[in-house]
Amino acid sequence: MSEPMSTEDAATEPVPDLFAPRTPVDDRWFDDDAGPVVRLFSMTGGRARPADDGLFDLISLVTAVAGAEQEATEHPLAPEHHAILALCRDEPLSVAELGSYTDLPVSVVRVLLGDLNDARLVDVTRPVQLAQLPDERLLRDVINGLRAL
Amino acid sequence: MASAHSETSALTGTDAPTGTEPARQGPWGNAALKILVAGGFGVGKTTLVGAVSEIRPLRTEEQLSELGRPVDDTHGVEAKRTTTVAMDFGRIDLRPGLALYLFGTPGQDRFWFVWDELARGSLGAVVLADTRRLADCFPSVDFFERRGIPFVVAVNCFEGTEVHAPQDVRAALDLDPQVPVLLCDARSREDGKELLIRLVEHAADRVRAARG
Numbered sequence: 001m002s003e004p005m006s007t008e009d010a011a012t013e014p015v016p017d018l019f020a021p022r023t024p025v026d027d028r029w030f031d032d033d034a035g036p037v038v039r040l041f042s043m044t045g046g047r048a049r050p051a052d053d054g055l056f057d058l059i060s061l062v063t064a065v066a067g068a069e070q071e072a073t074e075h076p077l078a079p080e081h082h083a084i085l086a087l088c089r090d091e092p093l094s095v096a097e098l099g100s101y102t103d104l105p106v107s108v109v110r111v112l113l114g115d116l117n118d119a120r121l122v123d124v125t126r127p128v129q130l131a132q133l134p135d136e137r138l139l140r141d142v143i144n145g146l147r148a149l
Numbered sequence: 150m151a152s153a154h155s156e157t158s159a160l161t162g163t164d165a166p167t168g169t170e171p172a173r174q175g176p177w178g179n180a181a182l183k184i185l186v187a188g189g190f191g192v193g194k195t196t197l198v199g200a201v202s203e204i205r206p207l208r209t210e211e212q213l214s215e216l217g218r219p220v221d222d223t224h225g226v227e228a229k230r231t232t233t234v235a236m237d238f239g240r241i242d243l244r245p246g247l248a249l250y251l252f253g254t255p256g257q258d259r260f261w262f263v264w265d266e267l268a269r270g271s272l273g274a275v276v277l278a279d280t281r282r283l284a285d286c287f288p289s290v291d292f293f294e295r296r297g298i299p300f301v302v303a304v305n306c307f308e309g310t311e312v313h314a315p316q317d318v319r320a321a322l323d324l325d326p327q328v329p330v331l332l333c334d335a336r337s338r339e340d341g342k343e344l345l346i347r348l349v350e351h352a353a354d355r356v357r358a359a360r361g
C-alpha cells in the first residue's frame with residue numbers, strides 16, 4: 001500500500017484481546033506454569049532475551065519510527081508487534097508501560113521489541129545512567145520538574 | 150521529525166550513533182529515571198504511586214530467573230526456574246523528554262532479587278512506614294542502607310493512629326541523622342510531591358557531601 005496511513009486506518013486495525021482485564025490483585029503472585037504459556041511461546045517462538053542485556057530495561061523508552069506501522073507490513077510480525085507500534089507511535093513509552101498496556105509479561109515484550117528493533121521499526125533510549133554520584137544538574141532538573149507539577 | 154534508528158545512552162554519549170540523532174530536548178536527552186516506593190504490606194505504596202502519577206497506576210509482570218541467585222531465605226527457593234512478579238508503577242513527566250517512573254516494590258521477602266533488579270539505576274527510594282507496624286519497614290530500610298541508595302522515610306498517617314514525632318521514628322529505626330523523616334498522607338498528591346522533592350534534595354546533598 002502506497003498511500004500514507006490515515007489515523008482511521010490505525011483506529012480500525014484489529015487489536016485482538018490485548019486489552020483484556022488485567023490480572024486481579026489477588027493473582028499478583030503466581031508461578032511460571034500459571035500463565036498462558038502456549039500462546040506466549042508461539043508469539044515469541046520460544047525465544048528468550050536476557051533481561052540484563054540492558055537495552056530493554058523496564059524504563060527504556062521506545063518510540064515507533066516515522067512510518068513504522070506502514071513499513072511493518074513488509075515484515076512477518078504478530079498482531080502484538082503491531083499493537084506495540086501503535087502504542088508508541090505518538091509518544092515514547094517505557095518497556096514497563098508497553099507490558100502493562102498490552103497485558104503481556106515484560107519478558108515477552110522484550111522479545112517482541114527485539115524483533116521490532118532488528119527490523120529498525122523502533123527507536124530505543126536507555127535509562128539515564130546514574131553514576132555513583134549523579135550529576136547535580138540532573139538532580140536540580142528533577143527537583144524543578146517536581147516543583148512545577 | 151525524521152527519526153533515525155538509534156540506540157542512545159543518555160549521559161554517557163560514548164555509544165551515541167554516528168548518524169542523525171533524534172531531536173534532544175535537554176542535556177539528558179529523551180530519557181527516564183526511576184524512584185522506588187517501598188515499605189511493608191498494605192502500607193500505602195500503590196496509593197502513593199497513584200497519588201503523584203499522571204497516569205493511573207499500572208501493573209506489569211516481570212519474569213525473573215532465580216537461578217544463580219543466592220538463596221537467603223530459610224525456606225529455600227524450591228529450585229524454581231522463573232518467578233513472575235507483578236509491579237505497580239506510575240509515571241510523572243518532569244518536562245518534555247524527562248520521565249520519572251515510580252515503582253512500588255513487591256512486598257514479600259521471597260522476592261529480594263526483584264528488588265535488586267528494580268533498585269539498579271534508581272535515583273532513590275521512599276520507604277513508607279506505618280507506626281502501628283513500624284518493624285515492617287525494617288527490611289526496606291536495611292536494603293537501601295546496605296546498597297547506599299538514598300532514601301527518605303515517610304510515615305503514612307492513617308487516621309485514628311496516634312501521631313508520632315518524626316524524631317521518635319528516626320530513633321526507632323536507628324536512622325542516620327541525614328535521612329529525612331516526614332509525615333504524610335499517601336493519598337495526597339501534594340504530600341507525595343514533597344516527599345519526592347525531599348528525596349532528590351537528599352540525594353543532591355549526598356553528592357555535595359561526597360564531592361566535598
Ligand SMILES: Nc1nc2c(ncn2[C@@H]2O[C@H](COP(=O)(O)OP(=O)(O)OP(=O)(O)O)[C@@H](O)[C@H]2O)c(=O)[nH]1
Pocket residue numbers: 189190191192193194195196197253256305306307308333334335336
Ligand atoms: N485512611 C487511609 N487509608 C490509606 C492511606 N494510604 C493507603 N490507604 C488505604 O490502605 C490500603 C492499602 O493501601 P495500598 O496503597 O494498596 O498499600 P500497598 O502498600 O500498595 O499494599 P501492598 O502492595 O498490598 O503491599 C488501601 O485500601 C488504601 O486505600 C492513608 O493515608 N489513609
Ligand SMILES: [Mg+2]
Pocket residue numbers: 194195196237253
Ligand atoms: Mg501495592
